[in-house]
Amino acid sequence: FLLMKKLFTILFAALSATTSLHAQTTTPAWQKFVNNADDNVLLDFSYAGYHHGTELPVDERDVNVLAKKLGYKVYNVCDYGAKPNDGISDRAAFEKIIEKICGINKTTGKLNAKPEAKAIIYFPEGEYILHSKDDNTTNTETGKVTSNTLNLVMGYVIIKGAGRDKTFLTMEDPMLPTDPKVMYSSPKMISIRHNGGGDNAILATVTGSAKKGDMSIEVDNASKIKVGDWVKLFLLSKDKNAIKEELYPYDVQASMSNINGSGEKEGVNVVDRHQIKAIEGNRVIFEEPIMHAVNPAYRWDIRTYAHYEEVGVEDLTFKGKAKDNFHHHAGWQDDGAYKPLDFMRQVNSWVRRVDFVSISECMTFSECANCFLLDSEISGNRGHSSVRMQYSARGFIGKVWDHSNGYLNDDKNFTEYKENLGQYHACGISKQSIGNVIWQCHWGDDSCFESHATQPRASLFDQCCGGFMQFRMGGDINQLPNHLDDLTMWNFNCLAINPNDPVPFNWWVKNTWNGWYKTLPPTLVGFHGKNVSFKEDEMKLNENQGKEVLPGSLYEAQLTRRLGSTPQWLIDAKNITTGIESVKTFENTDNTDNKTYDLNGMPVGKNYKGVVVKKGKKMINGVI
Numbered sequence: 001f002l003l004m005k006k007l008f009t010i011l012f013a014a015l016s017a018t019t020s021l022h023a024q025t026t027t028p029a030w031q032k033f034v035n036n037a038d039d040n041v042l043l044d045f046s047y048a049g050y051h052h053g054t055e056l057p058v059d060e061r062d063v064n065v066l067a068k069k070l071g072y073k074v075y076n077v078c079d080y081g082a083k084p085n086d087g088i089s090d091r092a093a094f095e096k097i098i099e100k101i102c103g104i105n106k107t108t109g110k111l112n113a114k115p116e117a118k119a120i121i122y123f124p125e126g127e128y129i130l131h132s133k134d135d136n137t138t139n140t141e142t143g144k145v146t147s148n149t150l151n152l153v154m155g156y157v158i159i160k161g162a163g164r165d166k167t168f169l170t171m172e173d174p175m176l177p178t179d180p181k182v183m184y185s186s187p188k189m190i191s192i193r194h195n196g197g198g199d200n201a202i203l204a205t206v207t208g209s210a211k212k213g214d215m216s217i218e219v220d221n222a223s224k225i226k227v228g229d230w231v232k233l234f235l236l237s238k239d240k241n242a243i244k245e246e247l248y249p250y251d252v253q254a255s256m257s258n259i260n261g262s263g264e265k266e267g268v269n270v271v272d273r274h275q276i277k278a279i280e281g282n283r284v285i286f287e288e289p290i291m292h293a294v295n296p297a298y299r300w301d302i303r304t305y306a307h308y309e310e311v312g313v314e315d316l317t318f319k320g321k322a323k324d325n326f327h328h329h330a331g332w333q334d335d336g337a338y339k340p341l342d343f344m345r346q347v348n349s350w351v352r353r354v355d356f357v358s359i360s361e362c363m364t365f366s367e368c369a370n371c372f373l374l375d376s377e378i379s380g381n382r383g384h385s386s387v388r389m390q391y392s393a394r395g396f397i398g399k400v401w402d403h404s405n406g407y408l409n410d411d412k413n414f415t416e417y418k419e420n421l422g423q424y425h426a427c428g429i430s431k432q433s434i435g436n437v438i439w440q441c442h443w444g445d446d447s448c449f450e451s452h453a454t455q456p457r458a459s460l461f462d463q464c465c466g467g468f469m470q471f472r473m474g475g476d477i478n479q480l481p482n483h484l485d486d487l488t489m490w491n492f493n494c495l496a497i498n499p500n501d502p503v504p505f506n507w508w509v510k511n512t513w514n515g516w517y518k519t520l521p522p523t524l525v526g527f528h529g530k531n532v533s534f535k536e537d538e539m540k541l542n543e544n545q546g547k548e549v550l551p552g553s554l555y556e557a558q559l560t561r562r563l564g565s566t567p568q569w570l571i572d573a574k575n576i577t578t579g580i581e582s583v584k585t586f587e588n589t590d591n592t593d594n595k596t597y598d599l600n601g602m603p604v605g606k607n608y609k610g611v612v613v614k615k616g617k618k619m620i621n622g623v624i
Helices: 002-015 028-034 061-068 091-102 240-247 555-561 568-574
Strands: 073-076 119-123 126-131 148-151 157-161 169-171 190-193 202-205 216-218 232-239 266-281 284-286 301-304 311-319 342-346 350-357 361-366 372-379 385-392 396-402 429-430 434-439 456-460 465-467 487-490 495-497 521-527 541-544 612-614 616-622
Touching: 002 190, 028 541, 028 555, 028 568, 061 073, 061 119, 061 157, 073 091, 157 190, 232 240, 266 361, 311 342, 311 372, 350 361, 361 372, 372 385, 385 396, 429 434, 429 456, 434 612, 456 555
Parallel strands: 073 119, 119 157, 126 169, 148 190, 157 311, 169 311, 190 342, 311 350, 342 361, 350 372, 361 385, 372 396, 385 429, 396 434, 434 456, 456 487, 465 495, 487 521, 521 541
Antiparallel strands: 202 301, 216 284, 232 266, 232 301, 266 284, 612 616
């Protein structure tokens, strides 16, 4: 009954949606991309996501069926001492399972790493406390109390619940900061990670140049590189010409020590993670397009990328106790006390059907490649941030509905509690990230997409909606710009603005020491909803502002074009309900047109399953 009810809700929402795309021709920006025109400004984002967007991992709700399909072993936490709903920490049971999977190194006495754990850690229905004050440890010499991360140094492992409405992993108390003066220093509760051994070793020096979109590069000696390897195409340069080119058309400012400093890790830093498709002599061919132009004069190289693969978290809810009166940067309790999960150096890994309630920072993918988060709801007390790709390449964040509640940051006395404010920073990117896609996410009225400085590049925000608050993207003054080249927003629906924000919208605030937002000229296509006045001379392109355009989703259109058809996972994902008020639909008024279109106005084949438009009418095609 519940399944039928949900199905009816999805179909009703799609069939009765009122927001329509009336244009019958695709927007010029798309036509230029397809034709590879000289003035095309769009990069190919279609390689983002699991297995380069071609599919999703094996998906079975029954844990035993899933284990049998994958050849994995199930570790049920209740078999290791966990007792749901008893109000007592279950951390020890989780630790026993980690030790069982990894084993203890007899020489070091520490847990072994497990690159291929082939394990499912299963939490049956109920609430499990994985952090409480009783789990903290005390240094007997200094008396310092510490909260400790549950580290899973492994790949091919899945943490799975019985359903996000059934399994709850709870942080009963805050994770204590390593330094209370450093507001972000509270550790994560769970970190699934590669610790980095063998990372960043130079494999070859780049000798040839490349344009954005090229699929290969010439190196001095490819003998250390193998087909199938994951590597970094890497640049760290203090060359003044490199810095000038990176910031063009703007000048470097004195505050920008991250990109213009003299420190060991400062300078222009590009990290584009790639998988090797082929090697022809000393020409290295990638599976993915290069997202940043390569000038060998600045000393690019190819480096090792240490990582694990196929890690998943699914079908559960993380619960914290974020403050009722959150205030940005008011203290560590506000910014980072409840951080349940992160992935570190993972490839082709995922979080799906996972919700977050009263959380400070929901999920961070750090130094990852081709990972995804799909289908998530953020509620309860608002916190610091939502879901981010940090220092990561070609990640995919889709169908996040962020409607957490709290107080406006300007409400210093906490006088008016408001619903649907959302996390202070919405879904987005941070640090040297490149090629990431944020797709059909809906965030709160007092939020904005995150672009947290330290040199992110080439990001696509595709068919998202929510608040568009200025100066909300994040980042310290020395880490600016917030975003470098190729920030792209496609069919963004602006639902709320701050009437006190400056007009017009500033993409590059001129003030050197107090300019909290600086991004290189972005590309906006189909920005609609609340009217925002932009400085056109600070933009690469502002096309069709005030109305939605075709194709409805740039990512979907590019992926469909590359693969020849829309993959089933993306068709299914479009039917996920996330609180978006209406489904964006294509309205075909040409009754003589025999083609079948999806709700974004893109032609689909006869095997497409879902709601379609044919001869001017919406109908259900196939069986869902």
